[in-house]
Amino acid sequence: MHITSAFDGGNITLVNADSSPIELAIRQDNNSDFYQWFYFRLEGRVGDSYPLRFVNAGKAAYPAGWDNYRVCASYDRDHWFRLDAHYDGQCLDFTVDLEQPSVYLAYFAPYSWERHLNLLAWAQGHDQVQLETLGQTLDGRDMSLLTIGDAATAKHRVWMIARQHPGETMAEWFVEGFLESLLDPANPGARQLLADTVFYLVPNMNPDGSVRGHLRTNAVGANLNREWSNPTMERSPEVYLVRQRMLQVGGDIFLDIHGDEALPVNFVAACEGIPGYDARHAELEQRFKQAFVAVSPDFQTGRGYELDKPGEANMTVGTNWCGHQFRTLALTLEMPFKDNDELPDTGEGWSPDRCRQLAQDILFPIRETLAHMDSGRNPVDTPA
Structure with missing residues (x-):
């Protein structure tokens, strides 16, 4: 038996290979107490069963995330299925019945750095797309911005950022689906939007954390979604660079794409x-949510985070900073690590395909909200 995580996004520590179950521990993010993301490969004998235990699951960042959680597994790193698991409040146990010589196991279907680069290369091949490097991360990776549409003539500006928390890989699967839909010449809704709207997309806000196998932070342990009030190039260049461009161009809608460990539904936080x-x-949020519910059975409004009281928002959070700075619609979209309990999938749970489909569906609420803005309001001021 052999276990390794020595690859892009990998995370696991082998504690005891001779015990039954085999004891494993999830590594903490660098300079941080956060951990929950795992991704590793197990190699063994076909036909054998391998009981595994995460001995430090109970002290992970979000222990409630283990309740009713099922492990993602894949033999080819393309199709991911789920394995049942048991959480006793301290450890997470599951068993692999090996059908091929090795299997990959992850918290959610990984979105590799190589796939990220492929996505950028594919997108830039479209006439309406411009690829731009805003600067570099602390590990020297590029912070990439995709601009879709004609910024010089557009009436509307829509921002979408994803994966501030690198372990929330569903966010970049979502961006992939969004780009596929937006750049599809046979999609009439996308064509209508691009006639007067420019989109600014950052597919991966946290390249370093993604490659390092972090759950929530960048290379030096900064939680990027708590850096928006005063980012610096020394601690959070990812936020600093994107925020500077936002201040330059402004925007009408700001969408921040995430995943939630505990809640088994899709929802937005405002x-x-x-x-x-x-x-x-409030009116813009209501219009957006109503349109999203109307078009997507995977989206709901009944469950979500507790609402902030007036004046008590954490202004270091991206959505709050954008909503205040630009006085317009700013939303965090949360998807589950587990499954959508309202439309469960016993084989795959919440999956990359479901992420991509939800992203295709979001074109409609974007279009409806922009149309409502046009029907009776003054344009959002663009900062000087």
């Missing part, structure tokens, strides 16, 4: 606790 939150914010 910016109701920011200073200056008003009836227009």
